[in-house]
Amino acid sequence: MDLVLNEEQKLLRQAAKDFAHARSPLARARKLRGAGEGYSRDVWKEMAELGWLGLTIDERHGGTGLGHRYLMVVLEELGAKLAPEPIVSTALLGATAIELGGSAELQREHLPAIVKGERIIALAHHERHSRFSLAAIDTTAEASTGTTWTLNGEKLHVADGSIADHFLVSARVVDGVALFLVPASAKGVTVSREERVDGRSAASVRLDRVMVRQEMRLGAGGRGLRLLERVIDAGTAGLAAEMLGSMSAAFAMTLDYLATRVQFGVPIGSFQALQHRAARLYVETELARSAVMHASAMLDGLEGGAPVARAVSVAKAKCSDAFMAIAHEAVQMHGGIGMTDEHDIGLFLKRARVCEMTFGDAAYHRDRFARLSGF
Amino acid sequence: MQGGGSGLEKFREETRAWLLANAPPSMRTPLAPGEEACWGGKKEKRSPDVQRWLDVNVERGFTAPTWPRTYGGGGLSKAEAKVLAEEMSALGLRPPLIGFGLSMIGPLLLQEGAEALRSEHLPPIVRGEIRWCQGYSEPGAGSDLASLQTKAVRDGDVYVLDGSKIWTSYAEKADWMFILVRTDPAAKKQHGITFLLMDMTTPGVTVRPIRLISGASPFCETFLTGVRVPVTNVVGQENQGWALARALLAHERTMIGDVFKERDDTDKLVAAARDHLGDDGGRIADPLVRDRIAALEIDQACLDLTMQRAKDGARAGQKPGHESSIFKLAGTELNQRRRDLHCAILGPQALGWESEPSAAGTAGYGPEELKATRDWLRSRGNTIEGGTSEIQLDIIAKRVLGLPDARGARKDGA
Numbered sequence: 001m002d003l004v005l006n007e008e009q010k011l012l013r014q015a016a017k018d019f020a021h022a023r024s025p026l027a028r029a030r031k032l033r034g035a036g037e038g039y040s041r042d043v044w045k046e047m048a049e050l051g052w053l054g055l056t057i058d059e060r061h062g063g064t065g066l067g068h069r070y071l072m073v074v075l076e077e078l079g080a081k082l083a084p085e086p087i088v089s090t091a092l093l094g095a096t097a098i099e100l101g102g103s104a105e106l107q108r109e110h111l112p113a114i115v116k117g118e119r120i121i122a123l124a125h126h127e128r129h130s131r132f133s134l135a136a137i138d139t140t141a142e143a144s145t146g147t148t149w150t151l152n153g154e155k156l157h158v159a160d161g162s163i164a165d166h167f168l169v170s171a172r173v174v175d176g177v178a179l180f181l182v183p184a185s186a187k188g189v190t191v192s193r194e195e196r197v198d199g200r201s202a203a204s205v206r207l208d209r210v211m212v213r214q215e216m217r218l219g220a221g222g223r224g225l226r227l228l229e230r231v232i233d234a235g236t237a238g239l240a241a242e243m244l245g246s247m248s249a250a251f252a253m254t255l256d257y258l259a260t261r262v263q264f265g266v267p268i269g270s271f272q273a274l275q276h277r278a279a280r281l282y283v284e285t286e287l288a289r290s291a292v293m294h295a296s297a298m299l300d301g302l303e304g305g306a307p308v309a310r311a312v313s314v315a316k317a318k319c320s321d322a323f324m325a326i327a328h329e330a331v332q333m334h335g336g337i338g339m340t341d342e343h344d345i346g347l348f349l350k351r352a353r354v355c356e357m358t359f360g361d362a363a364y365h366r367d368r369f370a371r372l373s374g375f
Numbered sequence: 376m377q378g379g380g381s382g383l384e385k386f387r388e389e390t391r392a393w394l395l396a397n398a399p400p401s402m403r404t405p406l407a408p409g410e411e412a413c414w415g416g417k418k419e420k421r422s423p424d425v426q427r428w429l430d431v432n433v434e435r436g437f438t439a440p441t442w443p444r445t446y447g448g449g450g451l452s453k454a455e456a457k458v459l460a461e462e463m464s465a466l467g468l469r470p471p472l473i474g475f476g477l478s479m480i481g482p483l484l485l486q487e488g489a490e491a492l493r494s495e496h497l498p499p500i501v502r503g504e505i506r507w508c509q510g511y512s513e514p515g516a517g518s519d520l521a522s523l524q525t526k527a528v529r530d531g532d533v534y535v536l537d538g539s540k541i542w543t544s545y546a547e548k549a550d551w552m553f554i555l556v557r558t559d560p561a562a563k564k565q566h567g568i569t570f571l572l573m574d575m576t577t578p579g580v581t582v583r584p585i586r587l588i589s590g591a592s593p594f595c596e597t598f599l600t601g602v603r604v605p606v607t608n609v610v611g612q613e614n615q616g617w618a619l620a621r622a623l624l625a626h627e628r629t630m631i632g633d634v635f636k637e638r639d640d641t642d643k644l645v646a647a648a649r650d651h652l653g654d655d656g657g658r659i660a661d662p663l664v665r666d667r668i669a670a671l672e673i674d675q676a677c678l679d680l681t682m683q684r685a686k687d688g689a690r691a692g693q694k695p696g697h698e699s700s701i702f703k704l705a706g707t708e709l710n711q712r713r714r715d716l717h718c719a720i721l722g723p724q725a726l727g728w729e730s731e732p733s734a735a736g737t738a739g740y741g742p743e744e745l746k747a748t749r750d751w752l753r754s755r756g757n758t759i760e761g762g763t764s765e766i767q768l769d770i771i772a773k774r775v776l777g778l779p780d781a782r783g784a785r786k787d788g789a
Contacts, residue, residue, distance in 0.1 A: 003684035004691045255776055270779040275772035276765065282776060283701050290680035314676050366669035375645045375659050375668065 003293045008066075009073050016077035019050070026344050029082035033199030037163050039084045048117025053091045056234075057099065061111035068234070068296040072241035076292075079245025082351055084200050086120055086160040088242065093235040094121025097168050097179060101218030101227045106181065110166075121181075122164035123235070124155035124205050125228065132360040134170070134177075134228050139207060141171035141178060141217075149217060151180060151210045159358065161203025162193035168218075169207065170228055178224040179231075181216045182207070198350040233312045236359040237295040240312075243319040243355045244292045247326045248285050250348035254278070254330040261335075274333060281329055284322040291315040310372045317365035320356040327352035387458045394466055397431045399424040403467045408742070414474045416506025416550050429503050432471035439477055439501045442485065446497035475545075476500035476507040479623055480553045480572075487611050487619060496551075496572065510540040510554035510573070510597060511620065518766050520555075521564045521617060525599060527556035527571065529606070534558070534571065536579075536602040542760065546582045546595035550575055559614050570616030572608040579603075589752035625699045627761050640713060641675075644668055647720045647747075664720060671712055678705050697775050700767040707757035707764065714751040721747055 005013065023043055032038055047053060055071040057063025064070075075087065091114060098110050113119045130136035139153025151171055158167070167182045167189075184191065188210040191203050219227040258269030258278060268274055295315035298308045327349040331338040338345050360368070401424045406412060413425050421429065432438050435449065440456040442448025451459065463470070481500050484493050499505040516523040525538025536556060546552065552573045559567030573580070579602040585594040611619055645659065648668065653660035659668070685698045718725035725748050727740030740748075758764040772778045 002687045002691070003680065004687045004693070255778075258778060266781070267779045270781050272769075272772075272781075275776075275778050276768040278776060278778065279768040279771035282771060283705060286701060287674070287677035287681055287705065290684045291677045293684065294680050314673050317670075317673050318677050363666065366666055366673065369673055370658070370665050370669040373641075373669075373672070374657070375648070375665065 003290060003297070005069075005073065009070060012070060013073045013077060015050070016052075016074045017080075019046075020077045020081040020083060024078065024081045024083040026081055026347065029084060029199070029347060030344070032084055034195045034201075038199075038201045039086065039163065043083070044085050045117050047085060047087070048115065051115075053087065053117055054115035056091065057095050057111055057115055061099075061107060062115040063111070067300040068237060069293070069300055071238065072292060072296040075238050075241040076245035076248075079242035080249035082246060082347055086122070086163065088235050088238040089123060089160040089164070090114055090119060090121045092238040093123045093231055094119070094166070094168060096234040097218055097227065097231045098181070100230060101179060102181070103215045106215055106218075110181075119166065120160065120164045121166045121168060122158050122160045122203070123231070124158045124161065124167045124182075125170040125232075126155060126157040128154070128156060132364040134232065135225060137170055137172050137177060139169065139171040141173050141180060143173075144211065147214050148211045149180065149214065151182065151207045151212065153207050155205040155207070158203045158205050160201070161205055162191060162201045164203075167205060168231070169205075170224070173221075173224070175222045176224060177228065178221075179218040179228055180212055181218060182210060182212055186210050186212060196354055198347070198354040200354070229309070232359055233309055234299060236312050236316050237292070237299055239355060239358055240288075240292050240295060240315040240319040243323045243352075244285070244288055246348055246351055246355070247288065247319070247323040250323075250330045250345060250352075251278075251281055251285055251326050253345055253348075254281075254326075254333050257334055268333075277329060277333075281326050284318075284325060288315075288318045288322045291318045306372045310369060313365040313369045313372065316359065317362045317369065320362040320365070323352040324356055383454055383458060386455055387462060390459055391462050391466075393435070394462060394468060397428075398466070398468055399427055402428045402469050402471075404469075405467075406469070412469065412473050413471060413503065414506055414545070414548070415472050415476070415500075415503030416474075416548060417504065418548050418550070419506070428469070429471050433502050436501070438472040438503065439481065439497075442481070442497065442501065446493060447501035448497075472503045474500075474506055475509055475553075476505060479509065479627075480507050483553075483610065483619060483623060489610075491607065492572070492610065505550045506545070506548060508543050508546045508549035508552050508575075508595075509623075510543050510546075510552045512540065512542045514539060514541050518763050520620075521568065523555055523557060523568065525554070525556045526560070527558050527569060527604070529558075530603075532607075533603040533605055534569075536571075536573070536599045536604060538599050540597040540599070541585075541594075543582075543595050543597045544593045546575070546597045547584055552597070553610070555616055555620055562614065565617045567614055568616040568620070569613050570610040570619045571604055572610065573602065573604050577602050577604065587753065587756070589749045592753075624762065641668075641672055644671075644713070644717060644720065647717060651720050651722060651724070664716075667716055667719075671709065671716060674705075674712075675709055678702070678709060681705075697770055700762075700770045700775075703761060704758075704764050704767040704771075707754075710757050711754045714747070714754040717747045718751050725751070 023046065051064055052071070052074050054063030055066050055074070056068055058065045071091070078087070095111060095114050098107055102110070110119060125134060127136065127138055139151065139155065141149045141151045144150040151169060153171065155169065165184050167184060169180045169182050171178055171180060182189065188208040190206040190208065194202050194204065196202050255278060258274055259267055261268050291314050295311045298311040301308070330345050331349055334343065334345050337343050413421060413429055433447070436444060436447060437449055437459065439447070440449040440451045440459050441453065444450040477500060481497060484496060511520060513523050513525060525536060525540065527534035527536050534556070540554065543552065552575055554571050554573050555568050556571055557567050558569040561567070579600040581598045583596045585592055585596060587594065645668065648659045648661070648664050652664055659665040682702060685695070689695060721744055724740060724744045727745050727748060730740040730745060773780065
């Protein structure tokens with residue numbers, strides 16, 4: 001496995017960079033903060049037309065199946081501009097769950113729709129006391145008749161929950177944990193929108209005697225938790241790529257400021273105290289980049305299991321710490337202007353905190369890494 | 376011996392057969408504690424097996440597989456040399472010869488040396504007859520290496536050297552030194568330096584070993600008083616030595632970043648943690664230490680992957696930048712964290728310096744524990760030797776990030 005981009009991936013990177021520059025400048029992320037749906041349906045459609053939503057989806061279902069290494073390149077460039085479209089939720093979490101756990105019929109119904117930008121799926125796995133645990137679930141699903149399931153419970157911190165048309169819900173069943181695909185329009189589903197610190201939306205989702213068809217359960221009995229873990233690994237690697245793009249952009253913005261901001265008659269970037277801190281931050285971005293590339297390459301590999309999960313945990317632990325460190329330092333090096341809402345660097349700091357806590361923070365992934373390594 | 380895969384496969388078979396037929400069985404065992412690899416040189420005492428293994432490899436050119444046959448090398452292609460290395464590794468064979476002759480001055484001479492220097496020095500290196508050391512740092516020139524003051528004054532056909540060098544690894548055991556000297560005191564500091572080759576037996580050379588905070592060390596101080604070196608021993612041109620020295624330094628940095636981690640280091644830390652802090656159903660019982668080990672191994676994985684990425688990039692034709700500074704900085708700091716954590720895990724057992732077995736046959740401090748303590752002390756030098764961490768940060772800030780220097784001018788990666 002080579003940790004370099006191939007020619008196709010380089011072209012895709014340039015295309016994504018150009019797109020992000022033209023269609024998703026930082027001013028857009030700023031404008032969409034807390035407003036309306038929090039994303040642009042037009043931009044979403046364009047992303048679908050570019051084929052980005054089907055990069056990891058098999059050709060049988062209308063995707064290209066090029067793989068995670070391709071999607072990561074796109075996510076990195078979008079992360080650089082803090083684009084809020086729900087690619088990770090839909091094209092990674094949603095699509096992976098349906099591709100790995102859905103019936104043939106369910107795949108035919110949803111995967112082509114995801115590729116075309118006609119679905120938005122949100123993962124609803126958090127609960128009030130679950131913190132980062134995937135298994136701490138109070139929501140229940142009961143086989144009420146032979147052909148339906150009835151779900152009861154409350155899910156929190158559902159990213160993109162207020163714009164989703166389907167939820168991926170984890171629930172406790174007789175034989176363990178199961179995942180269900182629940183239409184947002186189902187009777188008994190109540191969605192409350194909440195704004196997060198980064199200006200994006202999340203939702204609380206109440207499930208009150210929600211009935212879904214038998215085949216909306218994903219994965220075989222007793223294997224729901226393993227499926228959920230694999231789904232979240234795919235999403236985590238995608239988020240890490242986005243974080244890599246965001247931290248690199250925040251660093252580049254800071255570097256530019258160091259070279260241009262004049263105090264005591266010289267650019268502040270000529271001060272060694274700042275130069276060495278900047279150099280350390282740069283090293284962090286390089287280390288994070290290697291981990292992200294490795295995680296996506298492992299996801300594209302044939303073998304699953306612990307080596308993939310470990311690679312994902314390495315990437316998320318590194319990106320969480322690196323993005324937070326860079327964002328904190330970026331504000332410090334910008335000085336007073338960095339504290340103003342008017343300056344964009346603050347957008348990165350707020351985003352860093354949300355990314356850090358999504359799919360487990362660095363400490364969670366260190367614990368997981370240790371477990372997977374046998375200590 | 377070019378050609379397709381079948382030619383290489385034939386080479387592989389022949390090589391394996393030759394290795395099996397010629398390697399003494401003892402050369403297929405790892406070095407025992409305290410045992411040194413074969414560095415060559417006139418002062419080295421070699422066991423019969425080590426000598427035999429050296430001799431047969433010299434005869435086949437395998438001590439310097441890719442060097443031209445004219446100088447005693449093997450004349451192998453890179454692909455063939457890789458096959459040789461793979462076969463040696465598969466059989467668990469020790470390298471027949473290592474050292475700065477093969478890894479540093481030899482490659483430099485091949486690239487930059489005059490023909491007379493090559494034919495004089497390369498064959499004895501290949502044959503393991505001459506051991507080399509590096510004379511760079513001086514008491515007054517550490518991080519600011521270019522300010523070195525050892526003088527070389529021209530007197531007819533010789534330079535007369537006066538000054539002293541410090542941190543010359545293995546100077547005591549070496550036969551020759553490649554040395555940086557000042558030949559033009561009036562020029563800007565980088566422009567008055569010459570790269571010379573010096574016979575350590577020349578009158579006026581004295582060597583004193585340096586004892587470190589971790590105990591005995593390969594480092595030495597070398598004093599030069601009126602040492603006469605022929606002007607024909609200049610590598611490159613007079614006053615042009617700095618560029619050669621810098622090229623070798625970058626090479627050295629990558630080696631230092633890479634050299635520390637031993638394959639079983641993770642297992643060693645985990646085993647020590649289980650031993651000293653307990654095991655809780657497969658987990659290290661102390662959650663804080665467990666977290667520190669995980670953090671260390673995650674950072675190590677990131678660095679290993681970054682080195683792999685640089686290699687993959689080089690193979691794909693990307694021009695190398697200043698990665699060696701990243702590797703040196705990150706690799707040495709990781710090694711320090713590892714050694715420090717090992718001591719933290721050992722607790723009071725990390726306090727030993729020497730230990731005699733007691734009457735009961737048990738020792739107060741085991742050999743592994745004594746080693747961990749000294750490894751920790753020695754590791755503090757990692758971020759100093761071969762260019763301090765602060766120098767690496769300067770290089771990254773100025774040459775990679777293009778940050779302006781103190782005078783306010785913006786440099787463009789030059």
